[in-house]
Amino acid sequence: xxxxxxxxxxxxxxxxxxxxTLICLPFAVALAWTLARHEFRLKFLVEACLQLPMVLPPVxxxxxxLVLFGNKGWIGQYLNAMGIELAFNWKxxxxxxxxxxxxxxxxxxxxxxxxxxxxxxxxxGSLGASPFRVFxxxxxxxxxPGMLIGSILCFSRSLGEFGATITFVGNIPDETRTIPIAIYxxxxxxxxxxxAIRLVILSLCLAFSALIAxxxxxxxxxxxxxx
Amino acid sequence: MKKSLFFSVCLAASISVAHAETVRIxxxxxxxxxxxxxxxxxxxxxxxxxxxxxxGASSALAKQLEAxxxxxIFFSADLDWMNYLIKKNLIHxxxxxxxxxxxxxxxxxxxxxxxxxxxSGFNFAQSFKGHxxxxxxxxxxxxKYAKQSLTKLNWLNSLNGRIVGTDDVRSALVFVxxxxxDVGIVYKTDALISQKVKIIGTLPADSHHPxxxxxxxxxxxxxxxxxxxxxxxxxxxxxxxSIFQTYGFRMSQS
Amino acid sequence: xxxxxxxxxxxxxQLNIKLEMQQQLLGIVGASGSxxxxxxxxxxxxxxxxxxxxxxxxxxxxxxxxxxxxxxxxRKIALIFQNALLxxxxxxxxxxxxxxxxxxxxERKFPFEEVVELLELSPLIQRQPHQxxxxxxxxxxxxxxxxxxxxxxxxxEPLTGLDTHLKxxxxxxxxxxxxxxxxxxxxxxxxxxxLEYLEADTLKxxxxxxxxx
Numbered sequence: 058x059x060x061x062x063x064x065x066x067x068x069x070x071x072x073x074x075x076x077x078t079l080i081c082l083p084f085a086v087a088l089a090w091t092l093a094r095h096e097f098r099l100k101f102l103v104e105a106c107l108q109l110p111m112v113l114p115p116v117x118x119x120x121x122x123l124v125l126f127g128n129k130g131w132i133g134q135y136l137n138a139m140g141i142e143l144a145f146n147w148k149x150x151x152x153x154x155x156x157x158x159x160x161x162x163x164x165x166x167x168x169x170x171x172x173x174x175x176x177x178x179x180x181x182g183s184l185g186a187s188p189f190r191v192f193x194x195x196x197x198x199x200x201x202p203g204m205l206i207g208s209i210l211c212f213s214r215s216l217g218e219f220g221a222t223i224t225f226v227g228n229i230p231d232e233t234r235t236i237p238i239a240i241y242x243x244x245x246x247x248x249x250x251x252x253a254i255r256l257v258i259l260s261l262c263l264a265f266s267a268l269i270a271x272x273x274x275x276x277x278x279x280x281x282x283x284x
Numbered sequence: 285m286k287k288s289l290f291f292s293v294c295l296a297a298s299i300s301v302a303h304a305e306t307v308r309i310x311x312x313x314x315x316x317x318x319x320x321x322x323x324x325x326x327x328x329x330x331x332x333x334x335x336x337x338x339x340g341a342s343s344a345l346a347k348q349l350e351a352x353x354x355x356x357i358f359f360s361a362d363l364d365w366m367n368y369l370i371k372k373n374l375i376h377x378x379x380x381x382x383x384x385x386x387x388x389x390x391x392x393x394x395x396x397x398x399x400x401x402x403x404s405g406f407n408f409a410q411s412f413k414g415h416x417x418x419x420x421x422x423x424x425x426x427x428k429y430a431k432q433s434l435t436k437l438n439w440l441n442s443l444n445g446r447i448v449g450t451d452d453v454r455s456a457l458v459f460v461x462x463x464x465x466d467v468g469i470v471y472k473t474d475a476l477i478s479q480k481v482k483i484i485g486t487l488p489a490d491s492h493h494p495x496x497x498x499x500x501x502x503x504x505x506x507x508x509x510x511x512x513x514x515x516x517x518x519x520x521x522x523x524x525x526s527i528f529q530t531y532g533f534r535m536s537q538s
Numbered sequence: 539x540x541x542x543x544x545x546x547x548x549x550x551x552q553l554n555i556k557l558e559m560q561q562q563l564l565g566i567v568g569a570s571g572s573x574x575x576x577x578x579x580x581x582x583x584x585x586x587x588x589x590x591x592x593x594x595x596x597x598x599x600x601x602x603x604x605x606x607x608x609x610x611x612x613r614k615i616a617l618i619f620q621n622a623l624l625x626x627x628x629x630x631x632x633x634x635x636x637x638x639x640x641x642x643x644x645e646r647k648f649p650f651e652e653v654v655e656l657l658e659l660s661p662l663i664q665r666q667p668h669q670x671x672x673x674x675x676x677x678x679x680x681x682x683x684x685x686x687x688x689x690x691x692x693x694x695e696p697l698t699g700l701d702t703h704l705k706x707x708x709x710x711x712x713x714x715x716x717x718x719x720x721x722x723x724x725x726x727x728x729x730x731x732x733l734e735y736l737e738a739d740t741l742k743x744x745x746x747x748x749x750x751x
Binding site: 174176177179180181182183184185186187188190191194195198199201 | 582583584609610611612614615616617619621623625626627636637640641679682683686
């Protein structure tokens with residue numbers, strides 16, 4: 058049903074999006090918690106940095122990634138010495154997706170934390186739970202809807218990531234040619250439009266499935282909470 | 285008061301439209317510097333002409349033209365994409381003139397010492413680490429020529445997974461300049477422009493299709509007097525010839 | 539025995555508390571805004587007095603002079619709020635056992651079955667919090683507090699928000715707790731009749747100070 062190139066793009070897109078989401082999650086939870094619960098002097102700066110990937114053109118992000126993490130990049134050269142290569146590599150595609158999708162994941166989780174009734178956490182503390190235990194047993198489970206929404210948004214955004222990815226890791230079949238990049242490549246070829254259209258439909262199906270799964274998971278959780 | 289202001293704005297606009305003739309030339313990325321230079325010379329002679337160059341991979345440009353982009357002249361890096369537009373009825377076959385020749389070279393960053401021999405017995409894949417940068421091999425002319433050469437020299441399979449295809453040949457050049465790629469395959473004319481790369485070898489002319497740069501007026505351009513004049517300038521003027529040769533292009537005989 | 543001698547200030551409001559609790563059940567009345575909740579929050583550890591000392595028997599919770607501050611979760615003081623505040627993502631049993639799990643078996647003061655029996659919680663055990671009525675939820679929250687093996691139980695207007703009928707239902711449970719459990723309790727309310735029913739010694743909180751009745 059699918060050609061090898063299409064399967065390769067599909068597998069690569071799913072792999073990159075999944076890793077990006079998994080790695081972003083703990084950082085997003087930590088940052089969301091900090092922003093939701095703490096006030097500090099440089100908070101406005103942290104917020105601005107967080108929003109930056111959302112307002113910068115993806116190509117600019119890709120270029121910055123190249124300058125920082127390319128093989129000769131400021132950080133990349135040291136990573137290279139340790140055997141870690143990010144440019145022209147699916148791992149670099151994961152990094153690009155993480156940067157652009159991270160703000161999308163933080164916001165819903167932060168909102169979830171803000172919506173938790175603080176008194177529930179106080180009660181848990183008075184019952185003998187340490188702050189860490191309160192976080193794990195009360196705050197985190199109650200923030201689950203936000204974490205789910207954030208994960209789905211992050212995953213979907215990663216599936217569609219193009220500009221930063223192609224600038225940073227290039228367009229290498231089986232290595233960095235994700236679905237959007239494959240579509241772009243097919244559109245450059247003399248009679249590639251029909252392949253491009255197939256991949257566009259595939260993208261739509263994937264995005265829809267993610268959103269529908271999100272809907273049902275949320276429903277189930279809300280039913281459990283009696284909302 | 286408002287009416288007269290409105291009127292004068294319209295008048296000014298119509299005057300400016302009447303005097304500035306726009307010529308849109310869609311040129312392959314490898315022609316960027318040459319076109320800029322001869323554009324400057326042309327503008328000195330004809331200051332009223334508004335030259336709008338659009339540079340990119342010939343594949344991307346051709347696709348844009350097919351999608352309806354407004355263009356008067358198409359100057360491609362291979363015949364395939366010119367023929368593509370002829371098939372799509374945007375250019376007349378008899379308007380096409382092959383103008384320039386180019387060569388394909390292998391480059392590396394200036395500070396590296398990578399051996400190269402343009403013979404199929406030479407183990408190219410082992411001679412460098414990391415990736416090789418060139419244009420997208422399915423669409424960008426530089427990449428297509430590169431693929432032909434690599435196939436002819438029996439190197440393509442051994443380089444599997446290490447070839448980075450860029451949007452256009454200049455991007456490949458930049459990657460090698462930055463040292464992100466140890467080697468690249470670009471046109472000789474591109475290599476000569478850069479201070480940060482060196483040519484480590486030339487791919488034999490018989491290992492790929494002749495690298496011909498055809499130029500043609502589009503159907504739209506054929507009705508634009510200024511476009512016709514500019515195209516003639518590029519094809520026949522001694523200044524244009526001198527510029528192309530300075531950059532390393534060879535002129536076509538015909 | 540609970541001993542308090544502290545000052546707490548926030549904005550324009552100031553608490554000046556001197557208390558030595560001899561009784562098993564102490565009632566505190568006061569008008570709205572008199573600082574009843576603030577007083578309890580200082581004892582449980584949600585708020586920190588600027589100056590002073592709070593201790594229960596030999597355990598010093600806070601002593602500003604000696605720089606001692608025991609965090610809330612170590613004080614073993616349970617606080618019952620106006621709202622039941624059951625954890626919505628856990629069922630009744632999980633709510634009840636939340637604190638119990640944190641305590642080693644030999645240190646548990648009140649056996650699970652006894653608490654369930656005392657508060658008549660058996661039929662509710664598997665239910666989700668949103669399936670409980672206001673009164674049922676409050677009983678579960680009391681059970682949860684008891685199962686945390688507290689050395690002191692604070693009740694912050696536990697019946698406010700329930701209708702008279704429910705109040706009548708729950709007050710007897712408090713009476714039973716007073717009679718059957720060896721657990722000091724402070725019961726704060728602005729309805730003196732509740733304290734009358736419980737036959738509690740009552741102090742009045744007014745203008746930031748406690749006055750004997």
